[in-house]
Amino acid sequence: MERPSGNSQRTSAAFLLLGVSIFAASARAQVTPQRLLDSGKEPQNWLMYSGDYAGRRHSALDQVNTSNAQGLVPQWAYQTMAGGKFETTPLVVDGVLYGTGQDDRAFALDARTGRPIWQYQRALPADIRPCCGRVNRGVAILGDKVFLGTLDAHVIALDAKTGNVVWDVAAIDYRGGYSFTLAPLAIKNLVILGVSGGEYGIRGFIDAYDAATGERKWRFYTVPGPGEPGHETWEGDSWKIGGAPAWITGVYDPATNTTFWTTGNPSPSNRGEGRAGDNLYSNTLLALDPDTGKLKWHFQFTKHDEHDYDATQVPVMIDQGDKRLIVHANRNGFFYVIDRATGKLISSNPFAKVTWSTSKDVDGRPALDKNGSPTPEGNRVCPGAAGATNWMSPTYDPQTKLFYVTAREQCDIFSTAPQPYEAGHAYYGSAYFPNDDAAPFWGALRALDPTSGKLKWEWKHPSPTWSGVLSTAGGLVFTGDAEGNFIALEARSGKVLWHFQCGASVYSSPMAFAIDGKEYVAVAAGSALFTFALP
């Protein structure tokens, strides 16, 4: 990236200020696979959706901390001027911020000022079928390109300096109900991403593309075809429209060369009739070889799901002594601790109100109660269809050793609504309604002990929020609320230290970066991206 001369000196000084030793010149180079592996060495940058390959959404920056957070002030805002939910987590690489917006916008900004360097918007066909909003959650970066998955199911490489389209590949015909909404994950020379469309009777998959050419290297179908293991978990031809999308970004363990991805609901989402069986690999944690797409192991959180309990929450890799864990706060209300070498369940405990399961199966995982299924008249079940949490990112703070997650307390009435499958059309087989309780639904930021899922503290939201959580080495966690506040809390105690009213609900997960030694925290809210720093 070309920048005014003398900048690298300032950057070096910044690294000293931040107490980070790094060879400054490397920060000017392209984003190599090695830099992605070593993302912890350059905390001034945010190189991938969750900040690092472990999925921790933790920033090692500590300039903004518990003693000065109350002094945070806005630095700049960038307006997409688009309606709908603004779900991006931007990346920052060497002073340039890369974000995405509604309707497949992408943009590169001067991260210090918010001024655009380039802007891109895809000309989408009129008949795209995005479930739940025309949203996008971000790009991946590798080499001199950024990568975008689009609502018409294309994968696009944009030149990082100009926004020019370098390659554009159709992953599949979008008219079958397929789309991309997640930020891809770059591993080695590959760009990996999973498809959305669980409400349209798709057959889900995870793809890997050669970052240089766009050539597809492998596809892992999340619904096994005839002859493949797991195919027997589907009744008749139901596998063909079995759903199991993979619409949240995965994580990567370089030590074992394993990439972990989670999948969503089987189709139709709330009606099990016609798809008898466990319905692998819906609502599952998948351990894949990133070079080949071969499955190493799998762990299914919710078998034969009838409540739309997608497992599309970012799994987080945590090491404790010699234990290599992967933990998952699941939409179904349970916090799972899993051995990431074997996929064996270590523990599963509720972190929100749960009524669908009061027993465990032979493998020790929560099992559906007999009376938990939707009925024609409607059956009250907690959590509701939006889940105890959802796609908003959790964070793991290595300093407090706590896991922070956005929780939602809402029970719904689940009823079946039998419906024929028609290609490309919404296919729920169900309907759900908020229950008729007098008290309103609410949410909370919860700090959990990641070994047990036990609650350490919570900060209540007056209504449920779709904001994710960021932790920083300054002893802080940041989150947003549905009322439009962006909030900094003390990570140890949950005490609120600062808040800013953004003017519209937060539907995104925050991140942090630094330029010339100055730490910024960024969050998308309404149709604007906001940044904050000390004066």
Place this chain on the structure above:
Amino acid sequence: MSTKTKTTNTLFCVSLFSCFLGVLALPLFAQEKNPFAGSAQVAKLGESQFRANCAFCHGLGARGGGRGPDLTRAQKRHGTADADLFRTINEGVPGTAMPPNGATQQGVGMTEAEIWQVITYIRSVEKKAPPAAPGDAGHGKVLFYGDAACSTCHMMEGKGGRLGPDLTAAGSTRSLDYLIDSVRNPSRRLAQGISEAMKEFSQEYETVTVVDTGGQKFQGVVLNEDNFTLQMMDTREQLHLFEKGKLRSLEKTRESLMPAYDEKMLPEKDLQDILAYLRAVGLVNGGAQ
């Protein structure tokens, strides 16, 4: 098939061009008439779509809920013709909780054909004529502004109090059951207040009592609030805007400030008269806007 622009200027031109295209294209393509009108088979498909996309607010059977109006009424507040319904579903209703097609977390975007299916379903459950009003609207009005004292807190057509919801349109948008329940048992399901554009749930008419740092006490309804601030109206219709951290105390209850009108306070016949008045005013004010 992509648009990329290097400068904001070009982007603006492109956007403006698309806007013009959009404005020109809509009247050309949007149908005025339901192509599936009267088809029982399509109404069945529409019911599936309705349950998935609409019932969350408008209730099973389209009979309305706390959030969305009763759609089984022949007269619709935002237009009754096919083209009106299509527009309302596709574009939403600005200033209300009704979102544009596909913009919410609940449900998916519907195609044009699916919207017509939903309209076909709504037509199939519509009551062809409004139920014969047993009440006397004229007497209802007298009660509303007189002995029943509704107007102390509620406004109709610009006249009345401010503490409770404006009821001008209630007679056309709320189901009879909902209205009766709201009078007889107002605390069971609090009325809904402000809906913010991106917020899932509307503010409710909760009762709040605060004491400020000077020891002054205020009681009234919550107009809006978040974790840090409160916007309220007290029983004397004064607005108060507080930072919660600077209050001596704040108590909220879901016991409505509105008294529960039992049979003694409001005999059944008088209730029917007031409902007839609400319906009469609602019908007049219920046309397309």
